[in-house]
Amino acid sequence: xxxxxxxxxxxxxxxxxxxDKSRDHVAILNTGxxxxxxxxxxxxxxxxxxxQELRTQVWRYTGSLSVGIIxxxxxxxxxxxxxxxxxxxxxxxxxxxxxxxxxEPVTLGxxxxxxxxxxxxxxxxxxxxxxLFLNGDGEQxxxxxxxxxxxxxxxxxxxxxxxxxxxxQRLVWWGKx
Numbered sequence: 741x742x743x744x745x746x747x748x749x750x751x752x753x754x755x756x757x758x759x760d761k762s763r764d765h766v767a768i769l770n771t772g773x774x775x776x777x778x779x780x781x782x783x784x785x786x787x788x789x790x791x792q793e794l795r796t797q798v799w800r801y802t803g804s805l806s807v808g809i810i811x812x813x814x815x816x817x818x819x820x821x822x823x824x825x826x827x828x829x830x831x832x833x834x835x836x837x838x839x840x841x842x843x844e845p846v847t848l849g850x851x852x853x854x855x856x857x858x859x860x861x862x863x864x865x866x867x868x869x870x871x872l873f874l875n876g877d878g879e880q881x882x883x884x885x886x887x888x889x890x891x892x893x894x895x896x897x898x899x900x901x902x903x904x905x906x907x908x909q910r911l912v913w914w915g916k917x
Contacts, residue, residue, distance in 0.1 A: 745890035745914055747771045748864035755864055758810075759872065759884055761856040763788045766894060768884065768914075775914035778894055785899030785907055786881040790852040791874040798842040800869035806837040807872070809848055810857035837861065852876070890914060 746755045747770055758769040766787065768776040780788045796807055837859070840846040850856065862868050871885040879897065886892040891913045900908030 755862040757860045759858040776912045787896035789881045791850045793875040794848045795873040796840040797871040804839040806861045808837040808859045
């Protein structure tokens, strides 16, 4: 467990959460620190599968957040309710960032790639509860959910005992209460 949980960027403007995923692992990073690393094994079901789509969901926060696919973005889906707004640039690795909110989720196409990298920008001063769904082959592969700046969960579809919505979740903590 790391002291302080998610940290703001040095200029105090935002929190940047990075997700690094492959067939072997998922890592959650912030300010150059690995907050959580899960290496996948035989019981991790769809977590090992390549993603074809990223979807967002916000449970608690009334403003906008932003998400970007750093390494493998495909054109947005054709469905009018799911076309993301015009992207803005991210200073980090040239990612195109898309705003999303509780009432305006975003769905982005992902080109299947052995290394997936995503970035989410959050406000520094608020507690935010959001979820990133990584889907493939017509079903959910996994989701990454952050309840606040200190804890969250990783869900793998078709994993383990399948006793939580047909899969297995792992609660994760990276900061003191």
